[in-house]
Amino acid sequence: MSGATQSAALPRGGLILGSARCGSTLVSNILNSHPAILSVSELFSTVGPHALRPDVLSGKRFWRNLSRPSGALSQVGNPDSAPREFLYGKGQAPEHDPWLCPPILAITLPHLTDTPDDLFRQLAQDVPQWPSRSLADQYRALFATLAAKPKNQPVWVERSGGSLLASGTLLDMFPEARPVLLTRSGPDTALSMRDYPATRLAIWMWRRLNWVGIDLLSPRRHYGRGGIWPLIASLGGLGGLRHILNSRPSLTDCGAFWSELTCRGTEALRGHAPLVVSYERLCEAPAEEITRLGLYLADEAPQEWVAASAVLPEKRPSRLAALGAADRDELLRACARGEDALSRYREA
Numbered sequence: 097m098s099g100a101t102q103s104a105a106l107p108r109g110g111l112i113l114g115s116a117r118c119g120s121t122l123v124s125n126i127l128n129s130h131p132a133i134l135s136v137s138e139l140f141s142t143v144g145p146h147a148l149r150p151d152v153l154s155g156k157r158f159w160r161n162l163s164r165p166s167g168a169l170s171q172v173g174n175p176d177s178a179p180r181e182f183l184y185g186k187g188q189a190p191e192h193d194p195w196l197c198p199p200i201l202a203i204t205l206p207h208l209t210d211t212p213d214d215l216f217r218q219l220a221q222d223v224p225q226w227p228s229r230s231l232a233d234q235y236r237a238l239f240a241t242l243a244a245k246p247k248n249q250p251v252w253v254e255r256s257g258g259s260l261l262a263s264g265t266l267l268d269m270f271p272e273a274r275p276v277l278l279t280r281s282g283p284d285t286a287l288s289m290r291d292y293p294a295t296r297l298a299i300w301m302w303r304r305l306n307w308v309g310i311d312l313l314s315p316r317r318h319y320g321r322g323g324i325w326p327l328i329a330s331l332g333g334l335g336g337l338r339h340i341l342n343s344r345p346s347l348t349d350c351g352a353f354w355s356e357l358t359c360r361g362t363e364a365l366r367g368h369a370p371l372v373v374s375y376e377r378l379c380e381a382p383a384e385e386i387t388r389l390g391l392y393l394a395d396e397a398p399q400e401w402v403a404a405s406a407v408l409p410e411k412r413p414s415r416l417a418a419l420g421a422a423d424r425d426e427l428l429r430a431c432a433r434g435e436d437a438l439s440r441y442r443e444a
Contacts, residue, residue, distance in 0.1 A: 106134075106240050109270055110253035110393040113260045113365075114278035115357050116295050117288035119375035121181055123278060124255045126386055126405040128207060132394040134243040134252040137207040138181070140266075141256035142199040144169050145325035148231070148265050155226025158234045163198040163220065168332030170196045173203075177293040177341065181257075183207060208242060215245065232269040251394045258298065261318050261357050264364030274393055275368055279438050280375035282358070282431030283416045283424075286350040293341040299353045300340045301328075313360050347423055351430025358434035362441065372441045382406040 110133075114120045121137075128135035140147040146161035153161075174195045175182050183206035185194035191213040192201060198216065205212035219241070226237060239252035259266065260277075267275060289295035298319075302312045310328075312319050319325055345353075371392045378385045383406045390397030416424060 106236065106243055106250060106252050108251045108394075109236075109239070109273035110251065110276060111259065111263075111266050111270065111273045112253065112255035112276045112278055113263050113266070113361065113370065114255075114257070115260050115280075115285055115354055115361070116258035116298070117285050117292055118278050118280035119378065120255050120257055120259075120278055122375075122378070122409060123276075123373070123389070124207065125408055126389070127253055127255075127393070129404060130390060130394060130401050131247065131398065132249055132251050132396060134239060134247075134249040135207065136204060136239065136242070136252055136254040138203040138256050139200065139254055140259060140262070140320065142169065142173065142202045142204065143320075144199065145320060145329040147320040148262060148269070149321055149323065150231065152228060152230055153234065154228040155234065156224040158226065158231070158238075159220065159223040162200040162223070162238075163216075165192075165196045165198055166329060167196070168329045168337065169199065171332075171337045171341065172294045172297055184212065187211075188213065209245075215242075235269075253393055257294070258357070260361030261313050262320060263361045264315050265318070265321050267364070267368060275365065275370040276389070276392070277362070277365065277370040277372045277441055278375065279372060279442065281414060281416070282351065282354055282434045282438075283427045284414055286347070286354045286427060286431060287415045289354060290344050290347070290350045295353075296343065296345060297337065297340055299345045299349050300343075302353055302356070303349060313357055315360060315364060347427045348430045351427050351434075355431055355434030355437075359437045362437045365441075370441070374442070379409040379411040382409045 112120055112123055124135050124137040127133050128137070143161055144166060171177070173182055175185060181203065182194070183203050184190060184192070184197050184201045187206065187210050190197070192198060201212055201216055205215050209215050222241070223238070226234065243249040243252060263275070267273070289299065298312065305312060310324055311317065314322065371388065373385060373389060383402050386402050386405050387397040390401065416427070419427065
């Protein structure tokens, strides 16, 4: 199938929208074994500053964005900083350096196949030959290509950590996609963000770049969409990130960042009717929630898939209880706005 015709191959799609550190990797793993779903894991997040721009581009430029390693992003996502999430190099002997690998090889391709380098080489031959067209259509063509190897899956579902910040952009780009709002307790999410290098950097950029008028969470110029982000990423690749990645933000900053991201992201969902999936509920009643997810995204939830996937969620105690009273109150105050925004969807 040629790149010119692939965009019509998959009429259905889905978007898992969450704040980061809310259980979305678990959802990708659950969807990956559904016979009708192409589970696209962390594609937008690993392409990073180029993920959602420009509006129109050639196949050659599209492939460059997917395949050119980034010094800055490689410091954030690699086998050391994200050992559970980063997948490249865990299987076959890698042809690329896992600490400086093409973005699409970091997670997306190893999530789909045990031979990601083979698939990468095939894409490297085909994608640069694709015609110029909208960015959304380039992604649709990519999803169609991936879905045809080898299962011919009719539904694509993309899941990137933190994608809720881009919910307005993504829903405009992919009106055919069914949105899923993945929620988790704000305090527990914020505590997980405090311990994870990528979200430490996001919190730092949100706080510090705001001082010079650059808004990481801007509805239309957010990270991955605004023209400034490739420049910032190139500067980050020159050094200076290690201290940020190794420093824990304050509880107030973690909770406030989660709240701001949640408020802005859910505001962009107005007029849509997403399926709301709670991480806590997914762990408490996995078969029921997995069935809902399959029926919503693919109109089917095969019993074999539900049974096999239901063993993946692991119920964990809230980390909030382990905090002292003062820290607990500080975090709850910082998360209050976000919890209020989510309550409208949880109640619905």
